[in-house]
Amino acid sequence: MTTTYTKEELILKAExxxxxxxxxxxxxxxxxxxxxxxxxxxxxxxxxxxxxxxIGKTQLFKIMAGLIQPTTGTVKVGVEQxxxxxxxxxxxxxxxxxxxxxxxxxxxxxxxxxxxxxKSAKEQEEMIKEYAAHFDxxxxxxxxxxxxxxxxxxRVSILQQVLTGNHFILLDEPFSGLDALVIDxxxxxxxxxxxxxxxxxxxxxxxxxxxSLAISDSxxxxxxxxxxxxxxxxQKLDLIQMGLAWDPEIRTKKPFIELVNQIxxxx
Amino acid sequence: MxxxxxxxxxFTTLPRSIYWVVVVSQLILxxxxxxxxxxxxxxxxxxxxxxxxxRIVTTAYFIDNFFASLLLxxxxxxxxxxxxxxxxxxxxxxxxxxxxRFVVKWRYLTLTGLIFLxxxxxxxxxxxxxSLLVFGIVPFxxxxxxxxxxEINVQEYELCKTLxxxxxxxxxxxxxxxxxxxxFEVMRQNFAIAWMMITMVExxxxxxxxxxxxxIKSNKYIxxxxxxxxLIIILVIGIVFDYLLREMRHWLFxxxxxxxxxx
Ligand SMILES: Nc1ncnc2c1ncn2[C@@H]1O[C@H](COP(=O)(O)OP(=O)(O)O)[C@@H](O)[C@H]1O
Ligand SMILES: [Mg+2]
Numbered sequence: 001m002t003t004t005y006t007k008e009e010l011i012l013k014a015e016x017x018x019x020x021x022x023x024x025x026x027x028x029x030x031x032x033x034x035x036x037x038x039x040x041x042x043x044x045x046x047x048x049x050x051x052x053x054x055i056g057k058t059q060l061f062k063i064m065a066g067l068i069q070p071t072t073g074t075v076k077v078g079v080e081q082x083x084x085x086x087x088x089x090x091x092x093x094x095x096x097x098x099x100x101x102x103x104x105x106x107x108x109x110x111x112x113x114x115x116x117x118x119k120s121a122k123e124q125e126e127m128i129k130e131y132a133a134h135f136d137x138x139x140x141x142x143x144x145x146x147x148x149x150x151x152x153x154x155r156v157s158i159l160q161q162v163l164t165g166n167h168f169i170l171l172d173e174p175f176s177g178l179d180a181l182v183i184d185x186x187x188x189x190x191x192x193x194x195x196x197x198x199x200x201x202x203x204x205x206x207x208x209x210x211x212s213l214a215i216s217d218s219x220x221x222x223x224x225x226x227x228x229x230x231x232x233x234x235q236k237l238d239l240i241q242m243g244l245a246w247d248p249e250i251r252t253k254k255p256f257i258e259l260v261n262q263i264x265x266x267x
Numbered sequence: 268m269x270x271x272x273x274x275x276x277x278f279t280t281l282p283r284s285i286y287w288v289v290v291v292s293q294l295i296l297x298x299x300x301x302x303x304x305x306x307x308x309x310x311x312x313x314x315x316x317x318x319x320x321x322r323i324v325t326t327a328y329f330i331d332n333f334f335a336s337l338l339l340x341x342x343x344x345x346x347x348x349x350x351x352x353x354x355x356x357x358x359x360x361x362x363x364x365x366x367x368r369f370v371v372k373w374r375y376l377t378l379t380g381l382i383f384l385x386x387x388x389x390x391x392x393x394x395x396x397x398s399l400l401v402f403g404i405v406p407f408x409x410x411x412x413x414x415x416x417x418e419i420n421v422q423e424y425e426l427c428k429t430l431x432x433x434x435x436x437x438x439x440x441x442x443x444x445x446x447x448x449x450x451f452e453v454m455r456q457n458f459a460i461a462w463m464m465i466t467m468v469e470x471x472x473x474x475x476x477x478x479x480x481x482x483i484k485s486n487k488y489i490x491x492x493x494x495x496x497x498l499i500i501i502l503v504i505g506i507v508f509d510y511l512l513r514e515m516r517h518w519l520f521x522x523x524x525x526x527x528x529x530x
Binding site: 067 | 426525
């Protein structure tokens, strides 16, 4: 595939992250993400952080979200490269926590209320309506979260974070607990979000190799090295260079299937 | 036959109609046994008590006392829940946390030992009753409310942070608005304690009447059918309130019904 693209400014940098609880969970985690530019389109970025269960993915997720402080190191986000603090990046946690005492509409209003760009009440409502249609939530706006299925709640959770105006959205295990059909829809939706804005960046944290890789342009493997305590990034894959990015039919391609199998052994 | 088997095996649910048949027949059985064994004895029979209930509830004497108790309870509950909510919300501010924890421990103080102190501190009988009642209920309310606050999932606070809410907004959204429905549940669960205390504190200042006064007076004259009748009335009122508070919660907070149905 011949796709022209360039990697421009730095938009995310994790430097020397380590996390120590009673044992060392993470060590020497270093990575960077650059804005990917493709002529003639809004091309966002999608990064996968892949690792087996219990390796420390959720902890890294919380560090990147500014919700917990790492023992050492810093995460810097955005073109300005400021140290991350809670609210700078959108977060879709594994079980899609929402305000159960509020309707879907009200939950979405909470997302937009403190948005980066201030809007009038009328504009806010129009924006919610417009996005709700894209996210297939129009019929559910008056319902409470308890009345929605897992997949629907996840969509509300993603939209709530999109409405905050954050370019970065972290998703913890976005494919777990969903059936195959719903996963396909989430994948489609995530791709849509990633191309809404040039700077939109999704970080998918998952143990589901195939689904994560299929929509990513880069992927990092989080694993333990032999005889060393604490997980670190053991492999960095540039899927664009490998010719495995931005291809809707990727799952059927042989090199992709081989890569998925190869990574399975690394976890 | 299957129903009979289900009736005695754990983790099975009965159809609603069968459930009520079981309830009613057990009630009838108990009443019948009571009637048989109490006839001729010291304890009044259900029929006698029933007669007494009917006789009592139509008298002005009862109605006055009933409203005296009800008003005292509602006022006491109202004041107590406001004080308890205030203490509980403040417990999230580090400075006030120790105080809130301390209030919880007051459950172990017995009111009887405090009557003297409260008599000195208050100027009349109704003040004495009210302050004892409030002092008695608040620790129970605070205990339940703090438990609810403890149970809140950290992720809900994290969600607020990622939505860029301030700490005060988070307190408002998650703890105050988000748990308001449970305040009703706390009141419902602790209504029993309030209702129990009421009859006790009413005995301290008999001039204002109340169901507690009625009980004490009838006990003194060994008018046991009245004692039992008042007890039954107290029980029924308690159950009715329990029901009303639950219905009110569902009506005010429709989403609570969804949670129940899901289970
Ligand atoms: N608050 C904590 N204190 C101590 N250990 C923790 C804490 N939170 C998580 N852990 C440990 O960190 C490790 C990684 O957890 P987690 O990040 O949830 O894994 P993953 O998301 O990859 O499945 C686990 O061994 C877990 O027991
Ligand atoms: Mg996890």
